[in-house]
Amino acid sequence: MFLVLLLMVGFWILGARMGASVIARSALLAVIFMGVLLLHVLLPDGAPLRESTGGSAAPWLLLAGAFVVIMLYRQGLKRIRDRAAPKEGEALSDGPLGEVELQRYARHIVLRELGGPGQKRLQQAGVLVIGAGGLGAPALQYLAAAGVGTIGVIDDDRVENANLQRQVIHRDADIGMPKVFSAQAAMVAQNPFVTVKPYHRRLDEDVAAELVAEYDLVLDGTDNFDTRYLVNLICAEAGKPLISGALSQWEGQISVFHPADGTPCYQCIFPEAPALGLAPSCAEAGVLGPLPGVVGAMMAVEAIKVITGAGVTLKGEMLIYDALYGETRKIGLKRREACPVCGGVHG
Numbered sequence: 104m105f106l107v108l109l110l111m112v113g114f115w116i117l118g119a120r121m122g123a124s125v126i127a128r129s130a131l132l133a134v135i136f137m138g139v140l141l142l143h144v145l146l147p148d149g150a151p152l153r154e155s156t157g158g159s160a161a162p163w164l165l166l167a168g169a170f171v172v173i174m175l176y177r178q179g180l181k182r183i184r185d186r187a188a189p190k191e192g193e194a195l196s197d198g199p200l201g202e203v204e205l206q207r208y209a210r211h212i213v214l215r216e217l218g219g220p221g222q223k224r225l226q227q228a229g230v231l232v233i234g235a236g237g238l239g240a241p242a243l244q245y246l247a248a249a250g251v252g253t254i255g256v257i258d259d260d261r262v263e264n265a266n267l268q269r270q271v272i273h274r275d276a277d278i279g280m281p282k283v284f285s286a287q288a289a290m291v292a293q294n295p296f297v298t299v300k301p302y303h304r305r306l307d308e309d310v311a312a313e314l315v316a317e318y319d320l321v322l323d324g325t326d327n328f329d330t331r332y333l334v335n336l337i338c339a340e341a342g343k344p345l346i347s348g349a350l351s352q353w354e355g356q357i358s359v360f361h362p363a364d365g366t367p368c369y370q371c372i373f374p375e376a377p378a379l380g381l382a383p384s385c386a387e388a389g390v391l392g393p394l395p396g397v398v399g400a401m402m403a404v405e406a407i408k409v410i411t412g413a414g415v416t417l418k419g420e421m422l423i424y425d426a427l428y429g430e431t432r433k434i435g436l437k438r439r440e441a442c443p444v445c446g447g448v449h450g
Contacts, residue, residue, distance in 0.1 A: 110135070136167065200226070204296055208250050214413075221411035222250060226296075228410045229253040231318040233306055233334055235282035236260065237390065238324030238348045240272035241399030242406070247290035247297050249407055254290065255318055257302035258282045269392040306330055311337045320344040320409055322402050328376035335360065335369035339444050344418075345369065346405050348398045352388050353427035355398035358436065359405055359417045362445035366418040371439040394426050 118128040143159065200208070200222065211217045211225075230251050232239050235258040246254050262270075262277045262285050270282075277285040283301035290299050302314070306325075315321055315337045323334045323345060331347070338345040342363040349356050362368045401422070408416045417433075424431050440446050 140164075204250070207294075207296075211249070216413035217407075217411055221413060224411050225250050225407065226252045228320075229255070229318040230320055230322060230406055230410075231255040231257070231315060232322045232324065233330065234258055234324035234326070235270075235272070235286040236266065236324060236326070237269050237350060237395030238399040238402060239322070240270040240286070241396045242322050242324060242348075242402045243286050243290055244272055244293065245400055245403035246406060247294045247299070249403065250294065251297060251406070251410070253298045253300065253318075255300040255302065255314070256283050256286055257304065257306050257314065258286075259303060259305040265386075269390065269395045271396065306333065308333065312341070315341050315343055318343070320346065320406060322406060323347045324399065324402070326350075328373075331369060331373075332376070336444050339363075339368050344409050346402050346409070348402045350390050350395055350398060353391055353394065353425060355394055355401075355424045355426070356421055357398055357401050357405065357417060357424075358421040359409065361418055362438075364418060365438075367436045367438045368442060368445040370444045371442045372421070372436055374439070374442070391426055394424075397424060397426065 118131065200219070205212070208222050211222050212219050214221075228251050230246055230253070232243055232246070232254065235243065235256050239256065239258070243254065243256060258281075260282050262273045262280050262282055264275075264278055266273060266282075267275060267278075272289045273280075273282065273285045274289075277288075281301075281303045283303045287299040287301045290297065302310075304310070306314070311333055315334075320343055321334060321338050323331060325331060325334070326349075335345060335347075338360070339362045344359060344361040344364070345368075346359050347357070347369055358372075360366060360368045401424075405416055408414050419436050420433050421436055422431060422433050438445065
């Protein structure tokens with residue numbers, strides 16, 4: 104058997120040096136292979152020619168199976184590479200996706216709505232996540248896993264024991280650590296191809312505009328109205344999309360606000376903060392542990408759609424998820440002409 108394989112390799116190399124095509128050389132090897140199989144079918148057991156070619160057809164069939172698997176793998180990898188190449192006229196910089204990245208994002212690349220160009224857009228995008236708590240934790244994890252190139256996270260809190268029931272990006276060993284550094288460690292450990300920028304501080308008027316300007320879109324996972332209104336104002340002024348999520352006990356909501364694209368802003372829908380006690384925090388009212396994961400993952404989905412242009416985003420709509428009864432519903436949102444933030448903005 105070894106001599107036959109050596110002969111086949113010799114024919115392959117000789118054919119290459121003589122300029123024979125791959126198809127012609129493959130055809131020659133196929134003829135030899137079929138001849139060997141025919142010998143094992145026609146000749147009786149123990150025949151010298153059968154013994155000299157392995158004694159049985161089984162090893163040849165196993166070899167053929169391995170060859171088919173290798174060729175299918177190569178074809179699949181070529182298909183992924185082809186999908187990762189930009190379409191004609193579409194310039195995508197920063198170099199091609201590497202071999203490891205092609206394999207890592209293969210399930211994205213084979214999606215018709217994303218493909219290679221969509222994955223490159225994710226690689227080149229910058230997303231700022233405000234809050235590394237209940238909503239920020241799953242959003243950060245999925246943005247990192249999806250290959251968003253630069254992810255900023257701002258939060259002034261430290262990991263507490265009571266966070267771990269729902270903020271799954273943090274671990275017991277992280278208690279006492281600033282949330283942004285705990286989140287950064289988890290994200291980089293999951294995907295070393297992304298850049299994570301942690302800001303261990305509170306988002307305030309001193310830095311908000313400058314920080315938002317560095318990113319393509321913003322995810323707001325905070326639980327206080329002062330920050331929500333500030334983020335909404337800065338994003339509206341900068342023309343950046345804002346993906347906002349909120350939680351309460353068993354219910355979550357999510358929307359995409361982008362006044363520059365003709366949609367309402369956050370303050371159009373919530374003109375004033377509710378009176379004290381009407382919107383208790385998670386610490387006061389409680390929250391189901393997996394609920395932030397559901398809504399935070401939805402925020403990451405909307406971010407990917409905004410970046411890549413896939414599908415239809417929740418612009419001008421609010422999705423409400425009721426975990427207690429397993430129901431979802433969407434409501435339409437309208438611009439408010441008297442809104443002090445976007446009343447004069449026209450998409």
